[in-house]
Amino acid sequence: xxxxxxxxxxxxxxxxxxxxxxxxxxxxxxxxxxxxxxxxxxxxxxxxxxxxxxxxxxxxxxxxxxxxxxxxxxxxxxxxxxxxxxxxxxxxxxxxxxxxxxxxxxxxxxxxxxxxxxxxxxxxxxxxxxxxxxxxxxxxxxxxxxxxxxxxxxxxxxxxxxxxxxxxxxxxxxxxxxxxxxxxxxxxxxxxxxxxxxxxxxxxxxxxxxxxxxxxxxxxxxxxxxxxxxxxxxxxxxxxxxxxxxxxxxxxxxxxxxxxxxxxxxxxxxxxxxxxxxxxxxxxxxxxxxxxxxxxxxxxxxxxxxxxxxxxx
Numbered sequence: 001x002x003x004x005x006x007x008x009x010x011x012x013x014x015x016x017x018x019x020x021x022x023x024x025x026x027x028x029x030x031x032x033x034x035x036x037x038x039x040x041x042x043x044x045x046x047x048x049x050x051x052x053x054x055x056x057x058x059x060x061x062x063x064x065x066x067x068x069x070x071x072x073x074x075x076x077x078x079x080x081x082x083x084x085x086x087x088x089x090x091x092x093x094x095x096x097x098x099x100x101x102x103x104x105x106x107x108x109x110x111x112x113x114x115x116x117x118x119x120x121x122x123x124x125x126x127x128x129x130x131x132x133x134x135x136x137x138x139x140x141x142x143x144x145x146x147x148x149x150x151x152x153x154x155x156x157x158x159x160x161x162x163x164x165x166x167x168x169x170x171x172x173x174x175x176x177x178x179x180x181x182x183x184x185x186x187x188x189x190x191x192x193x194x195x196x197x198x199x200x201x202x203x204x205x206x207x208x209x210x211x212x213x214x215x216x217x218x219x220x221x222x223x224x225x226x227x228x229x230x231x232x233x234x235x236x237x238x239x240x241x242x243x244x245x246x247x248x249x250x251x252x253x254x255x256x257x258x259x260x261x262x263x264x265x266x267x268x269x270x271x272x273x274x275x276x277x278x279x280x281x282x283x284x285x286x287x288x289x290x291x292x293x294x295x296x297x298x299x300x301x302x303x304x305x306x307x308x309x310x311x312x313x
Contacts, residue, residue: 011195025074033069075179079187094186095240104242107295112249117276117284122221142217157258165259173252181244184210185234203231236299
């Protein structure tokens, strides 16, 4: 017997609610973060941050706090509250179950390992994209925004010792992965699945929203590609954790490689987008397709998670 769902909201209304609620939580958490920065580091320091001035003596610690409370925490709070309190379907919308074949974790590791050439290719294609003339103003604004974002990232990823590296692996690698996956592959992907009733459309729409959320036009394609990988990990397994693992590998490896490059332990510049050639791109594409097929086959061998009588993925 199919149980009547507790949640009676239409997918369209759910999308609007989670969008507005997330914006509200982000604003509240950012105000809290700025308030704490003023309390710990002085009123002027907090004001300078709101003005986009990142030259204070404690700027690294301030940005870490701002990232943790103003960016990462709200992306966890919003979907958790939405799933548990607003729609009252945490299992369906968060997919925090550990009931999946653990071999999927191994497959995800190799997918992320082999994906680097395709990420580079999509980034290079993205860099060559030019908006129409009538959108020139928008393009200039996006360029300025991305330059500002790069400066912020450079400050956060300036790591003087191994402790800074571990701290960033935890924040940028693990906590950000959990928060973003709960919001995008958890809540938003569930909403899109119920809206479109098509797994591929669901995965790619959610991936596009995930990429657009970061507001980095010249990184849109590689981030959407990654978002699609994470989306299929969740859609085929019914669990959020394979995607969290893949997301952590991607973010955490960037942090570690950046640290090793800064301390001249390796010569590979993490910002270099011309490491691979076309042979590498083709090889990466073929192997990823094979690995995704393997992932889907392994996932299909486990009991399909059912929520309110509907099979996921």
